[in-house]
Amino acid sequence: MTTTADAAPDAHSRSEACVLRYAEVVVDARTGKPGDTFTYAVPPQMDVQPGHLVLVPFGSRALLGVVTGLLEEPNVDYTRPIASLVEEQPVLTPELIELGRWIARYYRASLFDALAPMLPPGMRGGSRAYVQAAPDPRPGVEERLSAGARRLLAYLRANPRPHPVTALTASLGPWVRNAVRALVEAGAASEWLSEPRHKPATPRATWLVPEVYASTLRQFADEHPRAPRRAALLRRLACSPAGLSAADARKQYGRAAVAWIIGEALASLQTAPPPTYATVTHTPLLPTPEQQRALAALKPAIDDPSSTPRVWLLHGATGSGKTEVYLQAIAHCLAKGRRAIALVPEVALTPQMTQRFEERFPGRVGLLHSRLTPARQRDEWWRIFRGERSVVIGPRSALFSPVKDLGLIVLDEEHEWTYKQSDSQPLYHARDVAEQLARLTGAVVVLGSATPDVVTSWRAAEGTIGKISMPGRIERSGAPTAFADVDVVDMRTELREGNRSIFSRLLQERLQDTLAAGRQAVLFLNRRGAASIVACRSCGSVLRCARCATPLTYHSALGGGRLRCHHCGRARTEPRRCPRCRSVHIRYLGLGTQRVAEEVGSIAPDARVLRWDSDTASATGAHERLLRAFADGKADVLVGTQMVAKGLDVPSVDLVGVVLADIGLHMPDFRAPERTFQLLTQVAGRAGRGPQPGYAVVQTYLPDHYAVQAAAGQDYEAFYAAEMERRRAHANPPFSRLVRLLYDGHSDRRIAFDEARQLAGRLRRTVREWDMRRVDVVGPAPTYPPRIRNAWRWQLLIRASEPRILLDRVSIPPSWRVDVDPVNIV
Ligand code: ADP
Ligand code: ZN
Ligand code: ZN
Numbered sequence: 001m002t003t004t005a006d007a008a009p010d011a012h013s014r015s016e017a018c019v020l021r022y023a024e025v026v027v028d029a030r031t032g033k034p035g036d037t038f039t040y041a042v043p044p045q046m047d048v049q050p051g052h053l054v055l056v057p058f059g060s061r062a063l064l065g066v067v068t069g070l071l072e073e074p075n076v077d078y079t080r081p082i083a084s085l086v087e088e089q090p091v092l093t094p095e096l097i098e099l100g101r102w103i104a105r106y107y108r109a110s111l112f113d114a115l116a117p118m119l120p121p122g123m124r125g126g127s128r129a130y131v132q133a134a135p136d137p138r139p140g141v142e143e144r145l146s147a148g149a150r151r152l153l154a155y156l157r158a159n160p161r162p163h164p165v166t167a168l169t170a171s172l173g174p175w176v177r178n179a180v181r182a183l184v185e186a187g188a189a190s191e192w193l194s195e196p197r198h199k200p201a202t203p204r205a206t207w208l209v210p211e212v213y214a215s216t217l218r219q220f221a222d223e224h225p226r227a228p229r230r231a232a233l234l235r236r237l238a239c240s241p242a243g244l245s246a247a248d249a250r251k252q253y254g255r256a257a258v259a260w261i262i263g264e265a266l267a268s269l270q271t272a273p274p275p276t277y278a279t280v281t282h283t284p285l286l287p288t289p290e291q292q293r294a295l296a297a298l299k300p301a302i303d304d305p306s307s308t309p310r311v312w313l314l315h316g317a318t319g320s321g322k323t324e325v326y327l328q329a330i331a332h333c334l335a336k337g338r339r340a341i342a343l344v345p346e347v348a349l350t351p352q353m354t355q356r357f358e359e360r361f362p363g364r365v366g367l368l369h370s371r372l373t374p375a376r377q378r379d380e381w382w383r384i385f386r387g388e389r390s391v392v393i394g395p396r397s398a399l400f401s402p403v404k405d406l407g408l409i410v411l412d413e414e415h416e417w418t419y420k421q422s423d424s425q426p427l428y429h430a431r432d433v434a435e436q437l438a439r440l441t442g443a444v445v446v447l448g449s450a451t452p453d454v455v456t457s458w459r460a461a462e463g464t465i466g467k468i469s470m471p472g473r474i475e476r477s478g479a480p481t482a483f484a485d486v487d488v489v490d491m492r493t494e495l496r497e498g499n500r501s502i503f504s505r506l507l508q509e510r511l512q513d514t515l516a517a518g519r520q521a522v523l524f525l526n527r528r529g530a531a532s533i534v535a536c537r538s539c540g541s542v543l544r545c546a547r548c549a550t551p552l553t554y555h556s557a558l559g560g561g562r563l564r565c566h567h568c569g570r571a572r573t574e575p576r577r578c579p580r581c582r583s584v585h586i587r588y589l590g591l592g593t594q595r596v597a598e599e600v601g602s603i604a605p606d607a608r609v610l611r612w613d614s615d616t617a618s619a620t621g622a623h624e625r626l627l628r629a630f631a632d633g634k635a636d637v638l639v640g641t642q643m644v645a646k647g648l649d650v651p652s653v654d655l656v657g658v659v660l661a662d663i664g665l666h667m668p669d670f671r672a673p674e675r676t677f678q679l680l681t682q683v684a685g686r687a688g689r690g691p692q693p694g695y696a697v698v699q700t701y702l703p704d705h706y707a708v709q710a711a712a713g714q715d716y717e718a719f720y721a722a723e724m725e726r727r728r729a730h731a732n733p734p735f736s737r738l739v740r741l742l743y744d745g746h747s748d749r750r751i752a753f754d755e756a757r758q759l760a761g762r763l764r765r766t767v768r769e770w771d772m773r774r775v776d777v778v779g780p781a782p783t784y785p786p787r788i789r790n791a792w793r794w795q796l797l798i799r800a801s802e803p804r805i806l807l808d809r810v811s812i813p814p815s816w817r818v819d820v821d822p823v824n825i826v
Helices: 009-019 094-106 111-118 147-158 165-172 176-186 214-223 228-238 246-253 255-263 289-303 322-335 351-360 374-385 396-400 430-441 454-462 491-496 505-516 593-603 622-631 643-647 672-684 706-712 716-729 749-769
Strands: 022-027 037-041 053-058 061-071 128-133 189-194 207-210 267-270 311-316 339-343 365-367 391-394 406-412 444-449 466-470 485-490 520-524 533-536 562-564 571-573 586-589 609-612 637-640 653-658 695-700 737-743 775-788 791-800 816-820
Touching: 022 053, 022 111, 037 053, 037 061, 061 094, 061 111, 094 111, 094 430, 111 396, 128 147, 128 165, 128 176, 147 165, 147 176, 165 176, 176 189, 207 228, 207 246, 207 255, 207 374, 214 228, 228 246, 228 255, 246 255, 255 267, 289 311, 289 322, 289 444, 289 466, 311 322, 311 454, 322 339, 322 351, 322 406, 322 444, 339 396, 351 365, 351 391, 365 374, 391 396, 396 430, 406 430, 430 444, 454 466, 454 716, 485 491, 485 505, 485 706, 505 520, 505 593, 505 653, 505 695, 593 609, 593 637, 609 622, 653 672, 672 695, 672 706, 672 716, 695 706, 706 716, 737 749, 749 775, 749 791
Parallel strands: 311 444, 311 466, 339 391, 339 406, 365 391, 406 444, 485 695, 520 637, 520 653, 609 637, 653 695
Antiparallel strands: 022 037, 022 061, 053 061, 128 189, 207 267, 533 586, 562 571, 737 791, 737 816, 775 791
8 A cells, every 4th residue: 555654765764774673573472461562672684574474582482473563762671682584575564464453452352363364374373393402502501501401402412403392392201391491591502483394285296395484494594504505495495485396496406405405394395286277268248237237336436445435235136146246346456456355155165156266367366265285375375475366265364365455355145154253363253354454455345145144234224335236136148037936834734734744745745846857956954053942843832931032942961851041041941741832742843964865765765865964074075076966966855954055056956945944043042033034045046046947945833933934035125124123122233232251161060150150240240330331241141052072161241332341341361252243142
């Protein structure tokens, strides 16, 4: 980004260079210090800029750190110098550092945690500490060492090469750790961090890729002045984080040097990154009038960073041509010399999307995701860094890739909850982070969905963000096609009329017709929380908490057939009869794909059935294989869970059956109706993707529920209106903000509960003492499931217009995880 600060470049930066001798460094350690920032001196010969990745001494350790700022004067009395630069150039732009600060503040994460996803892959977590005897120690150091340290020093001198500290600890004993520290302090050995080694993906090795930091390579180069070719190769590699052609390296520096560097584990041979080619290049399609309108809104916004709004909701039905809009908006952005990021909820489920991008922008698409080998990830990252990729596609973390001159960020299926990180810090939501990144860079954000998050729709209705609608559906030929017909079947009637099968008569009939016509069917099962809800098959009612009306869930783990409210924590014993109609047909709603597949066998014995759930598709690539097998006609019926709703786009699917729509509805989460609506709408959208009309059959015990009704009618507006009314009545988002406090867990149930009760008490006292209005503390309540790996977990929920005012006044113990804007509250 160009700013006025660049006006007087040279004189300015030179004068700066001689005064800014201190750097603020955020280190990779739990230091307990707010911000985790420390001041270090910049050694005279070192050119340090914000965004540089450095190694710094910290206590007796060497830590990885990021320079976040430069200072004229240190703000502490004593500073140590930065040890070395890890990479020659700064790896983070000022915008990304600023984004990191925002993430740390908003999500209450440490600054290093917030910056870590922006660093080159492999820099953290996998890094290992190495130790080696110093080549020229000060005379007499040995005398001051302890016996253990002397013993280690003797070993290191007898074996003069880098040793992983973990390996030494394993072979010599745990005393090694202290000994290493003593040797480093005495200057008798050096310690540094390095990346883990990884095996080449295939034996066809053609690239020489560094295995250690550039700083380590340079250090080795300095230590080998008598071997000029080795040193030259080391220096060259230090400047080529993505690697060199092995053939070139051998030609230029000799076979011996290359063999030596591999032998020292400083580099390894890797397969060349697969050439990026496109089988068919796709030319842009002539936009339909709806697409023209969308592009007419987006292009000027991309051209003029000062125009508003900067964030746009693109609400378009599945198959309405949203992807084509993304592609053409990106093409426009590239034509203006800027770059783009496109996020997808799950890369493995969207191979078709990735392929379309690759075909439209051959050789310019960077794909970043965790299933790539480490070497490939690193290679892609550096290609993006160098500007060789102008479009980056990937999951939420792709937001943090080093894209310069960013002009456009697309979030496809913006309502998906995979956009929220919920397993490790920082617990960010890609939608909100994208908006901040756009603010910092002048980019435009496009949020695409057929079923937008109601909060996104609400923001569009309020005028906070822009809105573009594309209600029509395009067929492959370019002509509009109809949506599937959706029939809702009341399963209570089926039981009353003597049908005890899990399939209604209508679904059986449709299934047989579809198979007889040689077409395909998909049976969908919403399995989340399946076994836990207690419902009456006669009247459809679900057992609810007497205090707060949340559906109760059953847990064998809680013992003795107890039902528990996951919202307020109240418990009761399980009844034998339905409290409403006295029927004995009261039971847990729960079915697996296996059971459904068996039932298909009993009504259509010849059908070839394929199961697709996390049990059958856990291996890498299994999703794609199953999907392809079904698309190729290798099965007639696909039985699957949530995943079916996403990736599947098969024109020969005529029928979609939703075996039981209710399960998701009863999850004790206020977003349950929204999730159910989104899933059912998506599932119904899987039928009739080709020219044939499609059918969907939705089986339910709650045919009158507004989410089921609206999904059956494919009526987003009706759902939105009913849902907003409920959200307002219960003061749920967007009418409040939520923060979920999750206790990590304790093996003793009693202790875990006491801990949760204490924090709840402290929070409530603070609310009273400060007389905070509209701040609600809910719970403690068990999580779902209540126990993970033998640790009992509890949660608290803060619901307020500004939860921050409470959180700023109470110190949350480290055993609690703070989740700001949680997408999951069970
Ligand atoms: P969405 O992303 O909304 O699901 P897509 O962009 O995938 O929709 O479009 C659905 C289908 O319509 C695709 O097969 C696509 O090739 C086709 N399509 C999209 N736009 C056009 C157009 N302007 N002319 C002809 N076909 C189009
Ligand atoms: Zn009943
Ligand atoms: Zn309750």
